[in-house]
Amino acid sequence: MIHARGLTRVxxxxxxxxxxxxxxxxxxxxxQLVAFLGPNGAGKSTTLRMLTTLLPPTSGTATVAGxxxxxxxAGVRARIGYVGQRHGAGENFxxxxxxxxxxxxxxxxxxxxxxxxxELLDLLxxxxxxxxxxxxxxxxxxxxxxxxxxxxxxxxxxxxxxPSTGLDPKSRADVWSHILRLREAYGTTLFLTTHYLxxxxxxxxxxxxxxxxxxxxxxxxxxxxxxxxxxxITITTTTEQEAAMAARIADGEAxxxxxxxxxxxxxxEAxxxxxxxxxxTTVRLRVANAAAALPEYLRTLEAAGVKVATAETIRPxxxxxFLTLTGRSLTDDxxxx
Amino acid sequence: MTTFLRDTATVFTREATPAVREPxxxxxxxxxxxxxxxxxxxxxxxxxxxxxxxxxxxxLVMMCLSGPMAAGYLMLVELLGGxxxxxxxTPLNRTAMLVGRTLKEMAVLLCQAVLIILLAIPLxxxxxxxxxxxxxxxxxxxxxxxxxLSFVLAIKSVPSGTLFYVVTQMVMFPVLLLSGVLLPxxxxxAWLRVVGQINPISYIVNAQRALFSGDLTNPSILYGxxxxxxxxxxxxxxxxxxMNRGI
Numbered sequence: 001m002i003h004a005r006g007l008t009r010v011x012x013x014x015x016x017x018x019x020x021x022x023x024x025x026x027x028x029x030x031x032q033l034v035a036f037l038g039p040n041g042a043g044k045s046t047t048l049r050m051l052t053t054l055l056p057p058t059s060g061t062a063t064v065a066g067x068x069x070x071x072x073x074a075g076v077r078a079r080i081g082y083v084g085q086r087h088g089a090g091e092n093f094x095x096x097x098x099x100x101x102x103x104x105x106x107x108x109x110x111x112x113x114x115x116x117x118x119e120l121l122d123l124l125x126x127x128x129x130x131x132x133x134x135x136x137x138x139x140x141x142x143x144x145x146x147x148x149x150x151x152x153x154x155x156x157x158x159x160x161x162x163p164s165t166g167l168d169p170k171s172r173a174d175v176w177s178h179i180l181r182l183r184e185a186y187g188t189t190l191f192l193t194t195h196y197l198x199x200x201x202x203x204x205x206x207x208x209x210x211x212x213x214x215x216x217x218x219x220x221x222x223x224x225x226x227x228x229x230x231x232x233i234t235i236t237t238t239t240e241q242e243a244a245m246a247a248r249i250a251d252g253e254a255x256x257x258x259x260x261x262x263x264x265x266x267x268x269e270a271x272x273x274x275x276x277x278x279x280x281t282t283v284r285l286r287v288a289n290a291a292a293a294l295p296e297y298l299r300t301l302e303a304a305g306v307k308v309a310t311a312e313t314i315r316p317x318x319x320x321x322f323l324t325l326t327g328r329s330l331t332d333d334x335x336x337x
Numbered sequence: 338m339t340t341f342l343r344d345t346a347t348v349f350t351r352e353a354t355p356a357v358r359e360p361x362x363x364x365x366x367x368x369x370x371x372x373x374x375x376x377x378x379x380x381x382x383x384x385x386x387x388x389x390x391x392x393x394x395x396x397l398v399m400m401c402l403s404g405p406m407a408a409g410y411l412m413l414v415e416l417l418g419g420x421x422x423x424x425x426x427t428p429l430n431r432t433a434m435l436v437g438r439t440l441k442e443m444a445v446l447l448c449q450a451v452l453i454i455l456l457a458i459p460l461x462x463x464x465x466x467x468x469x470x471x472x473x474x475x476x477x478x479x480x481x482x483x484x485x486l487s488f489v490l491a492i493k494s495v496p497s498g499t500l501f502y503v504v505t506q507m508v509m510f511p512v513l514l515l516s517g518v519l520l521p522x523x524x525x526x527a528w529l530r531v532v533g534q535i536n537p538i539s540y541i542v543n544a545q546r547a548l549f550s551g552d553l554t555n556p557s558i559l560y561g562x563x564x565x566x567x568x569x570x571x572x573x574x575x576x577x578x579x580m581n582r583g584i
Contacts, residue, residue, distance in 0.1 A: 052426050074428050082426040086419030092355050092411065098420075104347040105427035107340075149423060 001157050001189045002028040002051060006060035009046050020046040022213040023060065028191060030156070033183060035204030036193040037318065039330055043213040044193040045085065048161050051191075052082045065157050078106065081155035085162045088146040089134040095145050096121065096130040099152060106153040113152075120148040124178055140171025144178060151182070158182075160192035164199060172196075176203060197318045197330060209322060216325050221318060228324050229316035231290030233297065235308050237281050242306045246283045247276035249300055281309075290314075344430040348437025349444075356445060366407070367449050370396050374453060377519060378460065389462035394472060394545035395518040397450050398538065401476045402483065402513055404449075406505055408442045409487025416495050431580040439484040443477050450476065465551030471558075472548035479541060479565045485572030492579045516542050537564040 007024040010017050021043040028034050038044050049055040051064050053073040061068065067075035089098045096117050103113025121127045124144040134142055143163065150158055163179065164172040180203070182188055194200050200207050201221045209217040209224070217224055237243045277284045287293040290313035301308055322330045356363055378392045415421040424434065450473055458464060494501035515522065515529070516538035522529055533539045544561020547553075 054422065054425060077426055077428045080426070082423070084419045084422050084426075086422065088419050088423035090415055090420035091418060093351065093420075094354075094358075097351070097354050101347060101351040102423075102427065104350070105344070105424060105429040107343070107428070146419075146423075 001030050001032070002026060002062065002064050002191065004051065004060065004062035007047065007050055007057050007062055008059045009043075009050060009055065010058045020213055021050070021057075024210075024213075024215055026208065026215065028189065030189050031187050032206055033190045033204050034192070034206045034208060035200035036191065036208050036210060037195070037197070037200045037322075037330075038193075038210035039195070039328075042210045044210055045161055046213075047210070048159055048191075048193060052080060052159050053077055065155075078153070079155060079157065081150035081153070081158040083146050083150040083158065083160045083163060085165070087134060087142055088149045089142070091133065091135055094131050094133055095126060095137075098145075099148060102149050102152040108153075116152055120151060123151075123182075124148045138171070139167050140174055143167060143171070143175050147175070147178060154186070155188070157189045157191065160190065162193055162195065164194065164196060172199075195330070201318050207318060209318070209325070211322070211326055217321060224318065224321045225316040226288070229320035230286045230288050231293075231316060232314040232320075233285045233287055233290050233294055233311070234314065235283050235297075235301075235311045237283070238307050238309055240281055243278050243281045243283050245304065246301055246306050246308075247278045249304055249306070250276040250283070250285050250297065341430050341433055344433035345437045345440065347429065348434055349440050352438055352441035353444065356441075363445060363448065366445075367400075367452070369403075370400050370449070370453060371456070373399070373519065374457060374460075378457075389457055389460060390550040391521075391546055393453065393457045393462050394549040395542060396453055397472070397476055398479075398516070398542050398545055399513060399518050400449055400453070401446060401480050402509060402538070404442055404446050405480055405484035405487045406509060408438060408484050409491045409501065409505075412438065412488050413491035413494060413498055413501050416491060417498055432577055435485060435488060435576050435580050438488065439481050442484045443480050446480050447473065447477065463551075465549065468548040468551045468553055471553070472545050475541070475544065475548070475562060475565050478569045482565070482569030482572035485576030486568070489572070489575045489579045512536060512538055515539070518542055537568060540564040 004024055004026040007021060007026075008019070009021040010019050012018075024043075024047060036044050036047070046055065050057045051062060051069065053064075053069050053076050056070065061070065063069070064076045065079035067079065069076055089095060093101070099117035099120055100110070100113045103116045104110065108116060118127075121130050124147060126141065126144055126148060129137060129141060129145075134145065137145065147160075147163070150160070160179070164175050167175060176199075179190065183190055192204075205220060207217070207219065207221050207224060208215055217228060219227070235246060237246055285293075285297075294311060294313055298308060298311060319330045322328070374392070374396055378388060378396075412421070425431070454462065454464070454469065490501055490504055513519075515532050515536050517523070517533060518538075522533040522539065525533075540557065540560040541564050542561075543557040544555075544559075544565075547555035547557050547561075
């Protein structure tokens with residue numbers, strides 16, 4: 001559905017030129033649900049705007065829905081749906097009128113556009129709001145109308161730019177249930193940007209992480225988390241000395257005297273992926289498989305005479321993946337725009 | 338070509354539907370010209386010869402300046418919201434987006450102009466049909482040009498919109514006053530007359546006055562037509578360029 005090669009966009013700001021997107025290669029097969037994740041200013045929207053023909057790339061090529069974005073933008077436009085970051089329905093127009101206009105834009109006759117508008121109003125539970133103007137709709141209702149506008153011509157590929165931003169949890173869940181239902185019913189390929197980590201994690205089959213205009217990770221959320229972040233183990237001890245000892249054991253620096261302890265210690269050391277962090281009586285470790293490593297670790301600590309007060313394991317989030325890759329947290333600077 | 342016509346019709350229908358659904362809005366938008374017509378028109382009666390032949394064309398030119406400006410404002414709102422972006426991702430022809438919008442403004446302007454003329458007749462306005470038709474035709478061409486310029490300004494004002502407000506506030510009012518739409522510039526001081534001569538709108542106002550008085554051979558009509566065509570050509574050229582460069 002999408003094949004991009006070396007997609008680059010440079011913006012000229014006064015005399016400086018800013019490289020917003022730096023040579024992106026991307027392939028999306030039909031039927032996939034891809035989440036494009038990254039902090040603000042990473043190049044998510046710029047990439048999306050290039051793929052949807054809103055912005056010509058400075059260099060690089062892309063075919064979207066079988067058409068070249070530079071040579072046949074009209075062909076691309078006829079085959080894709082786009083739900084932008086801002087609201088698609090004009091303030092001055094009634095919901096149904098905008099849907100009819102949208103149908104006419106894709107070449108439907110007035111009668112066909114009217115029928116399609118009614119279908120979509122039903123599909124997205126907007127029927128009672130048909131004669132209302134967007135200003136009188138709630139955030140979730142407006143978003144559903146935006147999505148309806150993107151679906152008028154039954155596109156095989158739908159781009160959504162931050163579809164759930166600014167919505168309350170209930171409306172977000174509601175918008176998502178509509179998106180997923182659509183996909184199930186029509187097999188639509190979905191390419192969306194989001195900065196909600198949990199959303200990308202739970203909804204998308206494939207997560208593409210972009211930072212500083214470059215793709216830095218690409219895969220299923222599960223694989224990214226396993227390969228790039230690993231689980232976390234957090235234990236607390238009764239004293240700070242014991243915490244320091246526990247960290248040294250994890251890092252393999254302390255010898256464990258009890259019988260068999262050395263072997264176990266080595267196993268723990270092998271499992272640990274990064275240096276243990278100590279903060280007061282708390283020790284944090286990163287391991288590939290916490291469920292397997294924790295019992296070993298606790299046994300080793302017990303053999304070394306370290307009293308563990310609490311122990312917990314945490315599955316990594318996509319934020320941990322981003323942190324591992326960039327040394328920054330996605331949530332730090334990623335405020336909703 | 339057929340796609341272009343269809344797209345133009347789509348945009349025209351979209352823009353015109355709210356006005357058709359709420360026709361009273363058109364009347365409210367005419368509040369100012371109507372007030373001017375009744376208030377100033379009566380005050381000026383006798384001061385400038387046949388005041389209605391002098392004043393009605395002025396009001397029409399004024400509407401022809403404010404209408405396209407309002408259209409530009411509406412487009413700016415759509416640019417700052419996401420609705421115009423949504424339309425640019427459809428196969429809709431870019432030029433048709435501009436032309437459809439402009440045609441709608443022209444339809445509105447024509448309705449309002451006819452209404453003003455009809456309301457002015459009982460006050461003492463004498464109708465010279467040939468002159469009035471020619472005058473309206475000139476106004477429509479002017480409106481097309483000004484509408485396109487207003488759309489260009491709206492496009493250039495993204496993302497803050499400030500440029501649009503600054504230019505319309507700084508330019509529109511002086512242009513309006515110095516064109517002698519409401520008060521005769523000829524009786525003003527020399528500098529005012531010079532400024533009036535630089536202002537292309539003055540030529541159009543003078544041409545309109547000649548036409549609405551039935552004075553069809555007056556040379557001012559030639560200058561007015563030239564100024565109108567110049568504005569229209571400039572507006573359409575810039576507008577088309579801006580739309581196809583991407584918004």
